[in-house]
Amino acid sequence: MDCEELSEKCLAVYQASLELIAEQGFHGTPMSQIAKKAGVGVGSIYRYFKDKDDLIHGVHAQADRKMMEALVSVHIAGSSEKDQFYALVTSLTKHLMENPLEFRFLEQYYNSPYGTEKKREKFFEEMPSDEKTSPFLSLLKGDSFKDLPLPVLHALAFGPLIFSLRDHLSGIQLLDDNLIDNLAEGCWDAVRKS
Amino acid sequence: MDCEELSEKCLAVYQASLELIAEQGFHGTPMSQIAKKAGVGVGSIYRYFKDKDDLIHGVHAQADRKMMEALVSVHIAGSSEKDQFYALVTSLTKHLMENPLEFRFLEQYYNSPYGTEKKREKFFEEMPSDEKTSPFLSLLKGDSFKDLPLPVLHALAFGPLIFSLRDHLSGIQLLDDNLIDNLAEGCWDAVRKS
DNA sequence: GGATGCGGAGCGAACGTTCATTCCGGAGGT
DNA sequence: ACCTCCGGAATGAACGTTCGCTCCGCATCC
Known part of the structure; x- marks a missing residue:
């Protein structure tokens, strides 16, 4: 286990x-x-x-942890919220681009019965205790962002990445540094207080 | 078949x-x-x-068709591009909210080996021939939108929906009319030419 | 030589698929 | 009007395969 x-x-x-x-x-x-x-x-x-389920949950936990570590290592407290947002979006995208196996696995996991079950229990257990949640979630509480429920902001900031990563991996639309920047800009426009 | x-x-x-x-x-x-x-x-x-694979592809084709029909039936040619965009985002979201089984199936399908295979062949066959593609794709070519590759605009417009739908179905963040509107607004901010 | 970690043949269960059989409605002969 | 026959649709027990998992003998160390 x-x-x-x-x-x-x-x-x-x-x-x-x-x-x-x-x-x-x-x-x-x-x-x-x-x-x-x-x-x-x-x-x-x-x-x-x-058993096999235990293995699968284990692999998920490891991939998830690696992703979190990639995010935490980038977080620079000094800069503006916009810069922080860009840095996080960019590094998350690059991390998943460089680790396509992790990405594919996580996507499959979260869209299977395994994941929906796990997501729920994680959500309800994490609310009171775990305070070292994703750097994203704490950032999104900042003043620069729209006054919307956190999951909605989360969706606006993350959703496009997932989609584009899928396109990238299937060869439909390859991502380069320039495109990633455009993507980050779009996400920023979506979540920032106008 | x-x-x-x-x-x-x-x-x-x-x-x-x-x-x-x-x-x-x-x-x-x-x-x-x-x-x-x-x-x-x-x-x-x-x-x-x-065989079983044939059945699965068949179910996907049907669910996909239903979704397209829901989109096509809403498209109002007369209004502004912004209004068209809002209308499409809203009705797509509602369609998937009202048909959660279709949504879950499609998500699983597209994130499995079935889907990635299918997505590719669809993309390469659809380019020359099929001109009655998603109303979204033709709309996104309009003047109101950023000058980005279509898949990227697609991601900015759709990604957040998928994410929010997931949250909705797992009970983490229930969507109502108001929230859907906020979502549409966010997506619009993401893709519109500033 | 006892204890511990490991491998892979082997097990029962469950799967996708098949096929010999049944079922059913209507055409045709009387 | 009735009976007979017939073709294809539907069936589910049975088949071979493959799966997840166990078990036991072997290797390796102290």
């Missing part, structure tokens, strides 16, 4: 699962294939994970 | 597939369950569809 980062084999399982599931989907990747790609026996996977 | 709308049993299979897959995912819904819910024998499904 946890795979307390001591085992390299466990990491290999994580990586293999990520790659295979991102490309073939949950039901398209049997445990046997994961084991083979990770270079371990099937049985060994069950040493670290209770 | 086609199920030329003469058979009510075929429609029952469509409906059952839509409901079950939307809630349980592709790999969570066996053919036997679909057959039972549709009130037909398992074998009968294979009279209309080559």
Whole structure:
């Protein structure tokens, strides 16, 4: 379940699962294939994970954490809210562009029964306790932004990224630095107090 | 494959597939369950569809068509581009809110190997021939909008909707008429020429 | 040599798909 | 008007395959 980062084999399982599931989907990747790609026996996977669902949730948790870390590392407190917003949007986009497997996995996860279930419980548990939430959410409470519910602002700021990333990965519309900037500008226009 | 709308049993299979897959995912819904819910024998499904993949693509095509129809029926040629934009965003949002099964299905479809494959072939075949594409795409070519590649405008206009719909369906942020209007306004700010 | 971590053959269950059979409505003969 | 026959639609038990998962023997270390 946890795979307390001591085992390299466990990491290999994580990586293999990520790659295979991102490309073939949950039901398209049997445990046997994961084991083979990770270079371990099937049985060994069950040493670290209770079952396949547990593995999938684990892979999600890791991908999610990596994404958060990419965001936190960029956050510069000194600059204006607009600059902070641009920096966050840009670095999130680039992170997902550089880690397409993570992106594909997360998208599949959140749009499957796994994700909707998880999203709910996360939302309701995070409200009272966890204060180190996404840098985005705390930024969006600033004065520069429209007076709308946070999830709506979140949607206006994030939604376009997801969409464009999909287009980028499927080759329909490749993103470059210039386009990412245009995107960030559009998102900014959408959320800023006019 | 086609199920030329003469058979009510075929429609029952469509409906059952839509409901079950939307809630349980592709790999969570066996053919036997679909057959039972549709009130037909398992074998009968294979009279209309080559195999399970064919069924899934068929359900997608139908849901996609319904969405297009909802959009086309609203398009009012006389009004300003801004009003047209608002009308389209609003009616698309409402259509998906009123048909959550379609929304969940489509989201799963587009984020699975089924969808990415389909999206690609659709994009490359539609460029030369099909001129009755989404009313959105033709609208976005208008003068009121930023001079950006169409997929990017598309993302700015649509992305937030998808995100908010997800929140709505999972109960995190319920949408009402007012919020939908705010959303449309945000999307408009994102894509309009400043 | 005992304890521990690992591998992969093997298990039962469940899947997608098939096919021998049944069912049903209407055409045709009497 | 009735019975007979027939073709295709519908069926679901059965099939082969594949899945997730377990179990047990082997390797490796202390």
